[in-house]
C-alpha cells in the first residue's frame with residue numbers, strides 16, 4: 386500500500402485579482418522523489434509556501450503525514466526539512482557554528498556528532514571550521530541542505546535547489562537527493578523549471594502552468610513517446626547526414642559543433658548509431674533534447690486533438 390505523505394485538494398491562492406494557484410490537486414507518496422515542475426511564475430513557490438504554512442490558502446486543503454496543515458502545523462513542521470529561496474547564513478561564522486546556531490533556533494536538541502555527520506554527508510566536513518563567506522554558491526546550497534536535515538526530517542521540500550549552480554554543483558545536489566532517497570528513505574518534494582533535471586532523478590512529477598495542473602504521474606510514463614528529439618555528436622557530420630537520410634527525414638545541423646538534432650524513435654536511434662559506426666563515423670554522444678516548453682506544446686496539442 387502507498388502511504389500518502391502530501392495530499393493537496395482544490396488548493397487555490399489569490400493575490401488580489403491574480404490567481405497564482407488554481408484549484409490544484411496532487412499526491413506525494415512515501416519514498417517519492419516528486420518533481421514539481423512549471424515555468425517561471427507558474428505558482429510553484431506559492432504552493433510551497435502554503436505547504437510550509439508560511440502563507441494561507443484562499444481555499445482548499447493540505448494534508449501532510451495525514452494531518453491538516455491548518456490544525457497541526459507544529460507537529461508537521463517538526464517532521465519537514467526545507468530550503469526555500471536562498472539559505473541565509475551568518476557569513477562571518479564557520480559552517481559548524483552556523484549549524485549549531487540554526488539547529489538551536491529550530492528548537493531541536495542537536496548534538497555535535499549530528500552536526501558533523503550532516504557536514505560529512507554534504508561533503509563539507511573538512512571545511513567545518515571555515516567561515517561561510519569563503520564558500521561558493523554550491524557549498525552554501527549544500528550547507529543549506531545540511532541545515533534542513535539536522536532534525537532528521539521524513540519529508541524534504543526543496544524550492545529550485547540547483548538555481549544558479551554550475552553543472553558540477555547541480556550534479557552534487559542531484560546525487561545528494563538520490564542518496565537521501567535511496568539510502569535514508571526520505572520523501573523529497575522538489576520544484577524546478579527544468580524538465581531535464583527532474584527527469585534525471587524524480588520518479589513522479591506534476592507539471593503546472595498558471596497555477597493549474599497540466600499533468601501528474603510517473604515520470605517515465607509521462608515522457609515515453611514514439612519519437613524524441615535527440616542530438617548526435619559525430620566525427621563527420623556531412624557523411625553522417627547522408628546516412629541519416631536513409632533512416633529518417635529532416636535533421637537539423639549545428640555547424641561548428643558537429644551536432645545533428647533529429648526526431649527519432651528509440652529503435653531508430655540504435656539503428657542509426659549502428660549504421661554510423663559501421664560507416665567509420667565516430668559517435669561521441671547521443672543526448673535527448675527535451676525542454677519543458679516543447680513538452681508543454683506536445684501535451685497541449687495532444688489535449689486539443691482529443
Ligand SMILES: Nc1ncnc2c1ncn2[C@@H]1O[C@H](COP(=O)(O)OP(=O)(O)OP(=O)(O)O)[C@@H](O)[C@H]1O
Pocket residue numbers: 400403405423424425426427428429430431432578
Ligand atoms: N506576495 C505576492 N503578491 C502578489 N503576487 C504574487 C505574490 N507572490 C507571488 N505572486 C504572483 O503569483 C504568481 C506565481 O508566482 P510563484 O512565485 O509562485 O511562481 P513560481 O512558479 O515559483 O515561479 P519562479 O520559478 O519564477 O519562482 C506570479 O504571477 C507572481 O507574480
